[in-house]
Amino acid sequence: xxxxxxxxxxxxxxxxxxxxxxxxxxxxxxxxxxxxxxxxxxxxxxxxxxxxxxxxxxxxxxxxxxxxxxxxxxxxxxxxxxxxxxxxxxxxxxxxxxxxxxxxxxxxxxxxxxxxxxxxxxxxxxxxxxxxxxxxxxxxxxxxxxxxxxxxxxxxxxxxxxxxxxxxxxxxxxxxxxxxxxxxxxxxxxxxxxxxxxxxxxxxxxxxxxxxxxxxxxxxxxxxxxxxxxxxxxxxxxxxxxxxxxxxxxxxxxxxxxxxxxxxxxxxxxxxxxxxxxxxxxxxxxxxxxxxxxxxxxxxxxxxxxxxxxxxxxxxxxxxxxxxxxxxxxxxxxxxxxxxxxxxxxxxxxxxxxxxxxxxxxxxxxxxxxxxxxxxxxxxxxxxxxxxxxxxxxxxxxxxxxxxxxxxxxxxxxxxxxxxxxxxxxxxxxxxxxxxxxxxxxxxxxxxxxxxxxxxxxxxxxxxxxxxxxxxxxxxxxxxxxxxxxxxxxxxxxxxxxxxxxxxxxxxxxx
Numbered sequence: 224x225x226x227x228x229x230x231x232x233x234x235x236x237x238x239x240x241x242x243x244x245x246x247x248x249x250x251x252x253x254x255x256x257x258x259x260x261x262x263x264x265x266x267x268x269x270x271x272x273x274x275x276x277x278x279x280x281x282x283x284x285x286x287x288x289x290x291x292x293x294x295x296x297x298x299x300x301x302x303x304x305x306x307x308x309x310x311x312x313x314x315x316x317x318x319x320x321x322x323x324x325x326x327x328x329x330x331x332x333x334x335x336x337x338x339x340x341x342x343x344x345x346x347x348x349x350x351x352x353x354x355x356x357x358x359x360x361x362x363x364x365x366x367x368x369x370x371x372x373x374x375x376x377x378x379x380x381x382x383x384x385x386x387x388x389x390x391x392x393x394x395x396x397x398x399x400x401x402x403x404x405x406x407x408x409x410x411x412x413x414x415x416x417x418x419x420x421x422x423x424x425x426x427x428x429x430x431x432x433x434x435x436x437x438x439x440x441x442x443x444x445x446x447x448x449x450x451x452x453x454x455x456x457x458x459x460x461x462x463x464x465x466x467x468x469x470x471x472x473x474x475x476x477x478x479x480x481x482x483x484x485x486x487x488x489x490x491x492x493x494x495x496x497x498x499x500x501x502x503x504x505x506x507x508x509x510x511x512x513x514x515x516x517x518x519x520x521x522x523x524x525x526x527x528x529x530x531x532x533x534x535x536x537x538x539x540x541x542x543x544x545x546x547x548x549x550x551x552x553x554x555x556x557x558x559x560x561x562x563x564x565x566x567x568x569x570x571x572x573x574x575x576x577x578x579x580x581x582x583x584x585x586x587x588x589x590x591x592x593x594x595x596x597x598x599x600x601x602x603x604x605x606x607x608x609x610x611x612x613x614x615x616x617x618x619x620x621x622x623x624x625x626x627x628x629x630x631x632x633x634x635x636x637x638x639x640x641x642x643x644x645x646x647x648x649x650x651x652x653x654x655x656x657x658x659x660x661x662x663x664x665x666x667x668x669x670x671x672x673x674x675x676x677x678x679x680x681x682x683x684x685x686x687x688x689x690x691x692x693x694x695x696x697x698x699x700x701x702x703x704x705x706x707x708x709x710x711x712x713x714x715x716x717x718x719x720x721x722x723x724x725x726x727x728x729x730x731x732x733x734x
Contacts, residue, residue: 295331326390361575394430
């Protein structure tokens with residue numbers, strides 16, 4: 224009977240019986256347990272849904288990707304960090320820093336090695352890495368891989384709000400790492416907190432979201448300074464030794480922020496966005512509130528509703544920092560839709576724990592390691608086989624971008640361009656009026672002027688004031704309509720079709 228129970232236990236955990244098989248077999252069984260099976264399924268989900276989603280949206284329509292690649296190219300070829308405006312004639316000579324220089328490099332390396340396929344592959348791997356990090360955090364927290372898996376599936380639909388070749392996708396790996404360190408410290412591994420200074424040293428060079436991460440760490444410290452025992456809230460205050468350690472780690476993490484190529488200017492960058500980029504926050508879509516009718520909004524409501532239901536079915540005691548983290552993360556998400564990804568990273572492991580506690584009984588996860596290994600290899604082979612060809616990606620890019628019009632732009636032209644095209648113009652070394660590096664354009668009034676021209680608010684005076692001699696804009700926009708009916712402008716080229724049709728205009732007086 225004892226041997227039968229041992230066999231059942233081994234089958235449930237995916238491990239071999241000690242002493243009855245070799246060390247290599249036991250390692251094989253541990254590696255290819257239920258986690259491997261679930262991880263392969265999640266990677267397959269990313270490839271099946273994420274791959275077709277990324278082809279049109281990221282390569283042809285992403286307004287950030289191409290100037291990020293141009294930035295990385297400058298660093299890779301000159302070995303110098305950008306300190307002066309490199310692309311726009313409208314703000315030529317002005318100071319500018321590249322706040323996401325390190326997060327740009329993986330996409331540049333992918334492009335350098337594999338072309339457009341490298342960008343596409345990098346976007347999928349970034350999304351998959353985030354999803355797997357959330358899954359494994361949930362698995363470690365609950366020891367229930369089924370609950371961790373299904374909450375990770377829900378997490379995927381929250382992540383798609385920023386899914387793509389985005390620098391913030393890499394920064395969210397840093398946020399997951401921070402959460403994992405705090406969760407490990409809660410399980411007793413306090414020494415891991417000393418990894419946070421190194422993490423923030425890396426994070427500030429990736430993305431301005433380091434400020435959110437430091438804020439969460441500060442909240443964690445403050446919430447643990449006093450005991451609570453009220454209703455569902457129950458916690459002990461940090462012991463004196465833990466308080467001292469946390470404060471020193473926070474100080475060291477703050478000091479580590481200075482290890483960057485731009486010094487205090489890079490540290491100030493996220494504060495600049497918060498306080499001095501009001502137009503950016505008002506007009507850029509991803510800063511708008513989360514729409515509950517969108518797929519991301521529906522996933523957010525489902526996640527919150529499932530957490531509430533799980534705690535109604537079988538409640539638990541909460542620590543103050545857990546509630547503060549969850550409410551803060553969802554507040555960010557509903558205020559700015561781009562932060563639905565952030566809310567997913569912060570809250571999903573807790574959701575996995577709630578689901579496991581309320582809806583799953585005794586853990587019984589039978590798994591056959593050899594089948595898991597075969598399945599994982601099959602998924603990997605399918606992922607490689609299903610990657611779109613370079614020709615297909617080039618065709619998709621050409622369908623969404625007026626590449627011939629951009630190629631025709633001369634260095635001496637002063638071209639007023641559509642906002643979404645500025646990044647590609649920068650990548651093709653064509654001088655642009657503006658692009659989606661909104662900070663510098665808002666500070667110098669260029670973003671406001673662009674919006675005025677696009678909305679036909681005294682456009683001809685502003686075009687004259689900026690000595691604009693060419694205009695590249697959407698063919699179905701009101702600016703194109705106005706220029707088509709103006710005797711001072713003529714159409715040089717029309718390219719594309721439907722929503723992706725663009726027209727290149729020139730003043731009637733220029734050759």
